[in-house]
Amino acid sequence: MAAPPDSKADKSPEELLCAAAAAGNTDAIAEIVSSGADPTYFDGSGMTPLMHAATGGHAAAARLLLDAGAPWNALSPSGLSAGDLTSDPTTYDLLLDHALRSELILGTVARRQVPSNSSDGVPAESYLDSRVSFSEDKVMDADSKAVMMEWERPLMEAHARAVCSGGGGKVLNVGFGMGLVDQAIQRYEPExxxxxxxxxxxxxxxxxxxxxxxxNVRILFGRWQDVLPQLGSYDGIFFDTYGEYYEDMREFHDQLPKLLKPDGVYSYFNGLCGDNAFFHVVYCQLVALELASLGYSTQFIPLPVKDCLSEQVWEGVRQKYWQLDTYHLPVCQAESEPE
Structure with a gap:
């Protein structure tokens, strides 16, 4: 007698793995994986076994799949990862912890992300050699990607308020763009x-x-890496470069102990993975961990931005570099010495 159409005999090992993951059946997952099923498989709906486990809130099943090599950063056709799909706190924390450990070791997402407005990695040299265009509400590069846009003004005002919180001291801004943050800094009349x-x-x-x-303004023309010898120490620092990779921002962070006064405040444009909520959380945590290793504590202040981003804002822009409802403004300061 022939097996019914929906029986196991008609399914591939990977399809069976997706079904077991969706059901949270850890025994079946372990057996199917040990038989050689591919945990990186995408089914007909564009979902991986890990996405199915996450959607069902099956933390134990998700752990088994991660241990078997399931990619935490795989995306569904709608651009969602397993971390975006779960509503279970335990599963979410498991995925976040795994993602952080993976990025600290491998940097799989970092290599294709940049710390400012561009989200697909434009090498700094290419950007600096290209033409840019200016309008009232944006600065665009030669590929119609936004270098900076007017919708960011409230964010830049908040950044300026953070780095100028010590009063009229010395402030450093890396990356002028439209000058939004510099206009805001000037209102604090820094020394x-x-x-x-x-x-x-x-x-x-x-x-x-x-x-x-x-x-009170001093302009240094050149890449920050090249003008470092001309810099002093500052009460507030803001970093927002275009066309640099995440590794460049990490290199700048290594300079903070020399550039930032002990009671100073550092902030940066937090555009990392601005098109995916879970990836963004991973990178907020990752930067905070890396700054902590340098002796800095980081607080993220949530700022709602949904009302700033209508479809009209992106007209003429090739790529939406920000698609989230909340912007997490980082405020970094040296950790207090224990008494």
Whole structure:
């Protein structure tokens, strides 16, 4: 007698693995994986076994699949990862912990992410050699990707408030863009306001707008890596470069003990993985861990941005570099010495 159409005999090992994961059947998962089933498999709906386990809130099943090599960062056709699909706190924490450990060791997502507005990795040299265009609400690169946009103004004002919280001291901003954060910093009347800008056209526009004539402003033209010897120590630092990779931001963080005064405040544009909620949380945690290894504690202040981002905002922009409802503004300070 022939087996019914939906029997196990008609399913591949990977299909059986997806079914076991969806049911949270750990014994079946262990048996199917040990027989050679591929845990990286995508089924007909674009879901991996780990996504099925996460959707069902089956933490034990998710752990087995992760141990078997299931990718935590695989995406469904709608751009969701297993971490995005679960509503179970235990499963979410398991996936987050695994993702952090994986990124600390392998950096699988970091290699294709940059710390500012571009989300697909534009090498700094290519950006600096390309033309940029200016309008009232955005600065665009030669590929119609946004370098900075007007919708960011409230965020930049919040960043300025954070790095100027110590009063009228010395402030450093790395990356001018549209000058949104620098306009906000000026309202705090800092003693010294140093701006680093590497793109020749942006630099020329800064001078045309009169930034070089402000008494408390010092402009350094070039990549931050090249002007480091000209820098001092600062009460507040903001970092927002375009066309640099995550590793470049980590390299800048290594300089913080020399650049930031002991009671100073550091912040950066937190655009990492701005198109995926779970990836974004992973990178908030990752940066916080790496800053902690340098002696800094990081607080993330949630700022709602959904109302700032209508479809009209992105007209003419090739890629939406931010698609989340909440922006997590980082405030980093040196950890207090224990008494």
């Amino acid at each position: 010294e306001h140093t701006i680093i800008e590497a793109h020749p056209e942006v630099y020329a526009r800064m001078l045309k707008l009169g930034w070089g004539e402000k008494k």
